[in-house]
Amino acid sequence: MTFMRSFKTLALGGLVSAAIALPSMAADVTIRLAHLNPADPFASHSGAMTSVFKSLVETASGGDIEVLLFPDGQLGKDNEVIQQVRDGIVQSTISSAGGVAQHYPLVGVFDIPFAFPNIAATDRVMDLSSNFGKKFAGGLEKETGLKVLGLLDSGGFFAFTNSKRPITSVEDMKGLRIRTMTLPTHQAMVNSLGGQATPLPWAEVYTALQTGVADGQMNPIPVIAFAKFDEVQKYLSITNHVITPYVWTMNQDFYNGLSAEHKEIVDWAAKVAVNAGRGMSRVIEASAKGLPKLAEKMEINAIPAAEMQKFAEAAQPAVRKLIEEKYGAEGIEMLDAMLAEIKG
Incomplete structure (x- = not known):
């Protein structure tokens, strides 16, 4: 890492640290989760996802894990927040394809026009349980060192x-x-x-x-x-x-440092939250x-x-x-x- 990049990283870390609230002393683990969209769970799919994730994680962990939410791009541009997650300044983010592309350009394969015939096909393919979803997430994880928690559409066609x-x-x-x-x-x-x-x-x-x-x-x-x-x-x-996809990532070292029980809670809550996000997009459309x-x-x-x-x-x-x-x-x-x- 060059001196200039080191300086920028330290400066950015200082600004972000000043912007985020101090974690509660009662929690053993704090997850800072950022996204671009409104916090209202009835206004955007990532608002719904983060609200559901926070509720499930904090409840299932008995308060041992605290989730702090930073909606509306509070911590910076999409690609910048992804870098913050890679650097361990922020633990997790839900990102648009535009932000992801600057860290993993192959996200561009989703952009073949008229490839998906309907939303059902999108839900099936754009998911971590599909063969393609596993391949895509594996490539992103290898290239960036990030853990992929979720993959879904950005809100519809x-x-x-x-x-x-x-x-x-x-x-x-x-x-x-x-x-x-x-x-x-x-x-x-x-x-x-x-x-x-x-x-x-x-x-x-x-x-x-x-x-x-x-x-x-x-x-x-x-x-x-x-x-x-x-x-x-x-x-x-x-x-x-x-x-296009939204990709939910977490700092890999942070994830690896969680206990087996906490990993299970995070994985489960993220899966439920992604389904809530899909549903909210359809509700808003209709x-x-x-x-x-x-x-x-x-x-x-x-x-x-x-x-x-x-x-x-x-x-x-x-x-x-x-x-x-x-x-x-x-x-x-x-x-x-x-x-x-x-x-x-």
Whole structure:
């Protein structure tokens, strides 16, 4: 580690230490768990997950384990918090694919457009119990040294929003500056459709849409709703073009240092919490908090099947080519393993 990196790590550690509350003296173990989204368990899937995890762990351990929650990106940008977990400053985080990509780029294999036919297939494949889930988690753990506690979708299939016009065809994408996560695969996807990919970290998205730095963005319906993008976007086009993962990680040394009983509690609670997160995403999508709420301010349209096929034909080859060029044989192997799992 260079002196500059050491200095930055120490400085960051000091800032984070100042931001987090001191653990209770009654607990033998403290887990600091961070995520990007609102704390309200009825507003976001990671809010639901962390609330359930905290309740189950603290109750099952009889108070021996305390879980401190840091929602709303309190501890920094997604990729920064992952680094804090790797460095042992924070014990655990639930992260978007954009943050994960800067530590494990092969998360980009999820970004083949229109690969998942429905949410049931997503739940089956994007899970630690599937063959692909085990392969993906194993690769991430080997590359980063992190323990993977959970794998699930980021809130549902993505839709496009923008402030310029409804998107009803590929031609409507031309020239639109679409905010993407810092994922090369997402950038390739948007550019292949004629848009201008504008990669930005999550914390900057609302302001970018408000000021016109970006014309639009793409996210699942629950994310668009809790982020209040209906305040700064006029059009929502349902494309269901991609679905990305959220990855729940923990510092491996911290996990290894837990007693066998505490490991069992953490593993069990994380599994239940992931299921709660999946369920909450579906509840938000189907309730007045989802599309009905957005429809109060936004013009919503669904893209016809014939046009969706044109989207797929334009975007799929571009993303597969990028994965092959950027990640080589390892990337294609991971991608093909995912596609095989989807087919069952």
